[in-house]
Amino acid sequence: MTTGLFLIVLLGVSIVAPFVRKYLKNAAGWVYAIWPFAGFLYYLSLLPEINQGNVITETHEWIPVIGLNFSFYVDGFSLLFSLLVLGIGTFIMVYADYYMKPYPMKGRFMGYLLLFMTAMQGIVVSGNLITMFVFWELTSISSYMLIGYYHEKPEARASALQALLITGFGGLALLGGFVLLAIPYGSYELSVILSNPDLIKNSNLYLPAFILIAIGAFTKSAQFPFHFWLPGAMTAPSPVSAFLHSATMVKAGVFLLARLNPIMGGTEIWSYTLTIFGVTTMFAGAWLSIHQVDLKRILAYTTVSALGTLVLLIGTGTEYAINAAIIFLLVHALYKGTLFMMAGNIEKKTGTRDINQLGGLFKYMPFAAIVMSLALVSMAGVPPMLGFLGKELIYEAAVAAPKAHVFILTLGFLTNVILVFLSLRLAIDIFWGKEPQYAKTPAEPSLALIIGPFFLVLASFVLGLFPSTMANPLTSSAITAISPGLDAIKLKLWHGFNLVLGLSALTLISGYFAFRNRKKLIPAVIQINLRYFRREFTRIFFHLVDKFLVLTKLQTKTLQHGYHRFYLMTIFAVASVLVWVMIWRADPIMLELNFSDMPLNLIAVVVLIIAASLSAVVSNSRVIALISMGVIGFGITIIFIAYSGVDLAITMIMVETLLVILAITVIYHLPKYQNFSSTGDRMRDALIATLVGSFFIVLVLQAGTTSLDAPISGFFKEASYTEAFGRNIVNVILVDFRALDTLGEITVISIAAIGIYAMIRLGKKTS
């Protein structure tokens, strides 16, 4: 029960949060943080049970008819992710509320942030694919609100839209993938699907399901070529970036791939696709971060690189790779959360994020400098931080990779060199280097702003220092959960002298060398980028969006041209052609025309109707045409009465009368009757009219001779009085048997009436 209940509580808190913000004043952040922290403690208490190999499941019926449930599934992997989301979430709440103090509408901001956390927590504990999809989309929507928080800035709006369009597109693909994945199992339940991994692999739905799910995961986790929305998303306030990059949103795609690894992983297409996209993203992200000067942008590109690494490791799928993926996930969440929060702090205290404008900050904020430097040490993969273990394992995995390991190893090595280079550059240039003129003297950030980074770095430090006692219990059951049959490797700091340690040392030395030569290196990189990578993906994306809008405009113009006569023509032409095709393919028509029992007076009425029709068609005066139509209408009324359709007759009389009144009121305003249509137009109109008229004749004649399965009219006739207590069958059908239809109809005519009313009002105002 607790998992579902906890999500509902979180959802409630995020809805209430904006309204109570002003009463809580400065305590707000701490009050918001209580909730994720409580969840964090709860999931931590589950750790022993989960580590024994248990899985906690929970199901609530949602739409049982089609087998949809809100179900939850907590295994080691979900648990590790929950701890990350809620643990980092706790600190983010404290940090964010203090950080947003000077900005308007912070209550609403906190509400979105809590919702964002709730959505991510929902994804990681989902036990049903559709439940997961619902939360998946919720992260897209809440992140849209958060990225576009500075909505008065056009670039913030553009970034938010870009993120929403890309992740939303991926979400649609994902839904398709989920539906395909569920077909062989006949269930969306994760527990059912995970218990029979081979079913989908042997199905020919595997390939389409894999492609769609991969698109969903790659867009969410910013894999090349969808990576560009992530650096754009750094226009969001720093707390959002810190959360989005470390534990939520972008990790959702990685989470999904790892979650589905037991059932979809291990195939050729799976490992090749993930490896290729992962390696490309890993290197491209690192490469593109070299020449950036915006602190947050640098960090955003390193996140892209880290996500690539994770996808690559999941794709590789060996024992080392899966171990490395889980450890690196933890490592990255801890240091990236710290770094983004610190980036926000630095911007707050100095007013800039441009690393060329920063320097010598150690003097002013020594404690903050130490915290951030330690996070950078973890990013560089230097002992004793947890980052070192992560990097060691990645190298182990790359060395042991079954396919193309030289290629992976080379790019992995280069990526790590760039990370070392960036770590040195950020630490030394910001905190020690030459000091520029600051507008105001920077100071140590206040408690609420530094507590989060401090504890995250501390966690990274402790986990790195005591890997076997601290880190192993956290990660071991996560590893077995996403890759059954593999063991968790016993983590230790010291592996002895081997190839991997040599690589680590070489990485550090090369990184340092690159840093020493940064004055030459960065211009060289910019030169290469200018020559080979000039196309910006963001620009291409918006170019495509623009092209798409042109297309939709064209389509709207063609289909919704605004000419009433052409709408009618389209409807009539399409309907009559379709019906004619049906008539053609049906049995030959039996025309049994028998006029013998038709009374003479009715024949007179029919002749009158025909004459009136002709007069309406050829007349050159509106009044004559109108009167002729009236004659037709009343003529038909007489026929109704003759065949005792009294209800129809009364309605017809009313409608005909009102039509005449309507016509009289508008006829004054119409211009003089003129003939604009060419002979060709008239021929076309005549053709359509003939088609429509003739199909009605055939339809009516055939309806008399064709009998479908047991006509329903018999039932109505019998049940009308016995069940619905009415003798007027027409009315009983309208208000009882088919009441829902009638409700729909009166709703439609009401909307139409309001539309007419509004249109005429509007027309009056403009004229």
Next chain:
Amino acid sequence: MESVVLQIAARHMRPLLLVLSVIVLYRGHNEPGGGFIGGLMLGAAYILYAMAFGVKKTQKALYFNPVNLTAFGLLVAVISGIPAVLLGNEFLTGEWYTFFSQTFFEIKQGTPLIFDIGVYFAVAGMLMLVMFSIMEE
């Protein structure tokens, strides 16, 4: 379009048509009639009035705004479906109740009549809404 004949006719026809529309509405269940026809009659009564006296005076005489009348009709129609749900049936199932049973006034009525009243007002409202906005020019 001031016409004395029309004005006198409209003045006297309006109450007659109103009563008639209610009768048509009520008897609809067993004999020709019903909410749709009744609603058209109600609308026609006021449209006739509007032709004689103009839209402004008619709206005063009508007292209710046609938009609200339409909305009211829809609301009544929707509400008429709720008792069935409360009694455990599908939405809009006819539920019947016999009043004054075993007496001379014994009468059987149910939610379909309420539904029909909703149709009656919705149809009349939308008719007046359209006609008035066109005639107002």
